[in-house]
Structures are given as structure tokens and as C-alpha cells.
Amino acid sequence: MAEKKSNPLSEIVFNVIVPSVILMKFSGEAQLGAVGGLLVALAFPVAFGGYELVRYKKYNFIALLGIVSVLLTGGIGLLELDTKWLAIKEALIPGLIGIVVFGSTFTKFPVVRKLVLNDSVLNLGLINERLKENNNQHLFDRCLTQSNYMFASTFLFSSIMNYILATVIVTSKSGTEAFNEELGRLTLLSYPMIAIPSMVMMMGIFYFVWRQIRRMTQLETAQIFKAQ
Template identity: 45%
Template sequence: MSETESSVKEQVSDPSPKKPSDNQQSGFFGNLVFNIAIPVLIMTYASSDEYLGPAWSIVVALAFPLTYGLIELKKTKKVNLFSVLGIVSVLLTGGISLLKLPAEYMAIKEATIPAAIGLAVLITQFTKKPLVKALILSDALVNWEKLDAKLEEKNATALFNSKVAISSYIVAGSFFLSACLNYGLAKWILVSEPGTSAYTEELGRMTALSYPVIVIPSMILLITALVYLFKQISKVTGDPVEEYLRQ
């Protein structure tokens, strides 16, 4: 799974600059080390027959993000959609690699998960609980009770929902972009025969490149959607957005 989904849920409780907490820092570095750095090193430098070999290097490398994801689930005691998708993605990567399926399967897998999230964002926009609110305007960030009361007072609920719909298209676009970049990156890098040391090294290279190639462009769109909604909250209510952010 690309780092896009794991970065989506990073939230800010105060728009003014402040030093990140120890938990935020450890979470960021934990993701970086266990989901990218260690797997990349193992698949790149331990996939030859004199070390772990192609198959075992994949097993050992993927054990780190899988274990990290399970520990995070146990620690938070909440079933997070993106954590579950991350674990499923790791298992699919391992299964496709160990079964020595053509690289096309890996490319499809890499594109399917973000594309599915993008579709979910669009579909849930027509329900009472748009997914975009959970992604970038969760209860931990926005005081929805206060905001909803203000919107009702100004008879502006429908107007604000139309702004949320626009943000949904932006967020969905970020996931569709991620799907395209995931697919293209896999097709570009995975060119060796599955089950070989060269293929495993390419898998490690693809993981290493996923952050700058995929996450950064996608996060720009997600931040754009968040900033847009912040501005709309202020515009529709007539109050500073800080009035509706949790302290």
C-alpha cells in the first residue's frame, strides 16, 4: 500500500504553528522506519541467495509493516479503515510475490486500493455521512455540534454541504491520482521475472520511490481540500474557522 492512505489521517487541532507532540513524532518515524526504510533495506540488500533469498527476503521485509500495523490497531483499540487496508495490502503484496504472479497483478493491486477509496469518497457523498468528513474533517478536528448549530441558525446547511461535495471531488481526485501513479510506478520498475532476486530488489525500489512520487502529489490535493473547506466554514458562518476547531 502506498503511503498516501497512511498520511490522510494526520490531523491538526490548532491551525497555528506548534511543536509536534512526542506521539505525533513517534508515529511519523514509526511509519517511515517500519513501512518503508526496513522493508526497502531488506528487499534491496538481502534478496540474494547468499542471504535470505528472494522469497524469504519478501516475507521478512513485509513482516515489519504487518506487525507495525497490528500493533497500532491494538494500541489505538480502534478498527481504522486505512490500517486494515494497509494490512490487506501487505498480505496481497506477499501473496502475489510468493506465488510468482506476473508483475501486472502487482500493478493492478497497487492501483485498486486507492481507486476503491476514491470511489467510496464519491459514493458516500450522496449519503448522510460523506467519507470526506471522516478523512479531513473528523470529530477530532472539528466541533461538528457547534458548526451544525451555526449552519442551521443561518439556514446555510445545504450551502455548506455543496461545498463539502466540491471537497469530495478534490479528495477523490487525490486517490485516483495515487492509483494512476501506483500503477505507472509498478509497471515502470517491476520488469524482472517474479521470484528472482532482481524482482525483489525492484519491489524494494518501488517501495522507496512511493513516498516522493505518490504521497507528495496526493497530499498536496488533500491539503488543498482541507484549506478550501476551512475557508468555506469561515465564509458560510461569518466566523473565524478557529471558532469551530477543537482545542
């Protein structure tokens, strides 16, 4: 039975577009106000994230960090803290994920190994058999280690870019209409400037691993992947 997955379009709508529009267009005193606009905008990603966790029963570290990130943003706005804390928070979340990914390299379960070596997608039995036959198991393990380092670097990129964008875009006092508008602009711009490049990097990592599997096993693509 195929594993249920969340809809990427829904994620963009509820986590990016709707909150950005509310923050940028409905935070004036004539609409929701600065506090009301912030609360309503942040309610969408929190509600969507909670719904996804319950529906797909994936209580993972990254999903929970996402909800915590949104709640921290709300706290910064409601408590009217210095905007430097927003920049720190924006850098901290992907930074923590990157540290976890990097640290997993030194365990028996690197994150990339779990992501890539999926028995429902790959013919792992045949792949492992060929790796042993060609005496390439150690080389493939080294390939996965390198891939894990590269995967961790994508979160480093995200952390640095988040900090820079937050510092440049959000300059108004928190708890104000201007702060909400800038926060909405930050949310909107972070997708094309950070999320998409990060996804491209991750696709490059998966392509690298696939090429190494082909080279080390001498298997064709149709043999590597299971027919869906």
C-alpha cells in the same frame, strides 16, 4: 482526553525504509535469498499494521486493506506470478478506497464530513448556529459534497500513479533477487512520488473547507477551532 495517534516517523520506518533496504540489499543468495528477503521485508509492515490495529483499536477499512495489500504482494512474489498482477494490485487498493469515498457522497455520511466535522476539534455547535442564521446550511452541504469528490480524486491519482510506477519499475520475474530489488525501489519511490503529493492534495481540501466555513459563518479562526 486526547486521542492516541500512531507516530508518522514509525510508519515511514517500518512500512517504507526497512522493507526497502531489506529487499534491495539483503535479497541476494549470500544474504536472505529472494524468498527469505521478501518474507522478512513484508513481515515488518504486516507486524506494524497489526500492532497499530491492536494498540489503537482502530479496525477500519483502510488499515485492513493496507495489511491485505502487503499480503497480496507477498503472494505474487512467492507464487512467482506475472508482474502485471503487481501493477494491478498496486492500482486496485487505492482504487477501492476511492470508490468507497465516492460512493459515500450519495449517503448521509460522506467521508469528508466525518473527517472534517470533528467535534473535538471544531466548535460545531457555533458553526451550525451561524450557518443557519446566515441561511448557508445548503451551501455548506454542497461544499462538503464537492470536497468529497476532490477527496475521492486523490485516490484516483494514487491508483493511476501506483500502476504506472509498478509497470515501469518492476519488470523482472517475480520470485527473483532482481524482482525484490525493484520492489524495494518501488516502495521507496512511492512515498515521495505518490504519498506526499496525495497528502498535499488532502491538506488543500481541508484548507478549502476551512475557508468556506469562515466565509459562510463570518467566524474567526479562533472561534472555529476549539482551544487545545
